[in-house]
Amino acid sequence: MTIAEKILAKASGKKAVLPNEIVMAKVDVAMSHENADVVLRSFRDIGIKKVWDNEKIVILFDHRIPAESEKSATTHKRLRAFVKEQNIKYFYDMKEGICHQILPEFGHCRPGEVLVGTDSHTTTHGAFGTFATGIGATEMAGVWATGELWLKVPESIKITVSGTFKNYVSAKDLILHIIGELGSDGANYNAVEFHGETIRNMSIASRMVLSNLSMEMGAKVAFVVPDEKTISYVQKNSDKNLETILPDEDAKYIKEINIDITNLESQVACPHSVDNVKLLKEIAGTKIHQALIGSCTNGRLEDLAIAAKILNGKNIHPEIRLLVIPASRRIYLEAIKNGFIEIFVKAGGLVLNPGCGPCLGAHQGLLAPEEVCVATTNRNFKGRMGSPESFVYLASPATVAASAIRGEISEPC
């Protein structure tokens, strides 16, 4: 069996499951951010007084922090009251950061478990060997009530990566390349498994980039096969017993893809879809108005480190804005300690509080008509970051930092 099949068999109390079978799976972690307010409405409709397990639900705020409107402030207030009422053990108010960084930091991502979140990029946690997938608000209400969820066992795609990255080329370029090849529905409903020496050599943060963006090719879950690195990271943050689940040697895949990254170049996803991927050199010189480093995809310490290295002692182009958003409070503190924040501020960047920021077009740096942004985020849909007449290009932190200096999309060097 594949990792997905093994975890779902375990979660549904079966010896084995087959792809496309529908199972009732027991949920280990159920995460919601501000949209817990939508969940709450449906939960009240069910008419149950208490949630199934107050230690398995995680609620946090990251999408609109600090509140950008009275409406959001009221949402936050209502949810804080709900957290108290239900005695939800794991609640992270707006001081901590983005859900897809907070969950691993606080030990909620463990291999072999089922984690669901009312956020599409919940696939991120597959980087720890967790069956992690995004679900809707109403079905989360069902999970809050029963602790279970119906899931179709996905077919699996095996992606094996070999080779060493060229200078300034990173996990973001690799996953954009893969999405460009497979298309935005290339892994629709599927489980993806990342294998190979390149993946084993990758940091946890880089692995999370792969699992995070796999959502943009439709993946239901995106595993990195757990190894010593996974175990040591998870044990640092969680004291629960670990059960690492690995795929069987004879696991069946619907597709096997081998990629050698030795000659991989910097990639950019052009407007208005994530699979509209081009080589950076094809579009270099495109004028920008805003550069954004952050998000659940690329707001981690290694992302800030490479950006700081490029921006050190430099000024950003006078006609652009640079926004930097560390993914979490811990990362923010590390970035201060390492001097990165000073570099960004000296260069002319605006450092914002950890959170989702303008990625989803809520607040903190939206775009006017005709404006162009190059961002390390995960979506470039029409109108995603503000005006439907604006343009978002997705790239690596190195590319975005280099572009901020030149005022146009540029190769990092």
Next chain:
Amino acid sequence: MLIRGKVYKFASNINTDVIYPGKYLSITTDREEMAKHCFEAAYPEFLENAKKGDIIVSGKNFGCGSSREQAATCLKYFGIGAVVAESFARIFYRNAINLALPVIIAPGISQKIEHNDTIEINLETGIIKNMRTTEIIKANRLPPFILKIINDGGLIPYLKKKLKNSNIIRRIQ
């Protein structure tokens, strides 16, 4: 269940930011209000031209992107009768079922149906009839389990029914 309506047609890869813009995500409970913003930024003409009871027909990967349930809720409360597509992104598909908005996978549908055609869908058999051409299109049948959730009026009424006599509710209350 038979669903009949006029077709409002879209291309492929219609994402949830396009269906329901991110700036309105702070609307969390007022479903009638959500319905006023369907496709507002990208296809503003939808709100003028679409009518209650219309059926959306789209290419592949309808509802890709964010998990925002508002994308399915706004269509449901606008009064869209069903969404038929070559394929759906998985979270939108689940959300629609959970809200009892019928979603039908019909490979090849975009070639066989035009904007403003009237179609009739039989949810049980998966048969779609184009009333203009009288052509019959075979869509994928919904699994019985999913049909049951839709027939019950969505996941919440379905769960209420299921939990009524179960141990879970006795344990909790």
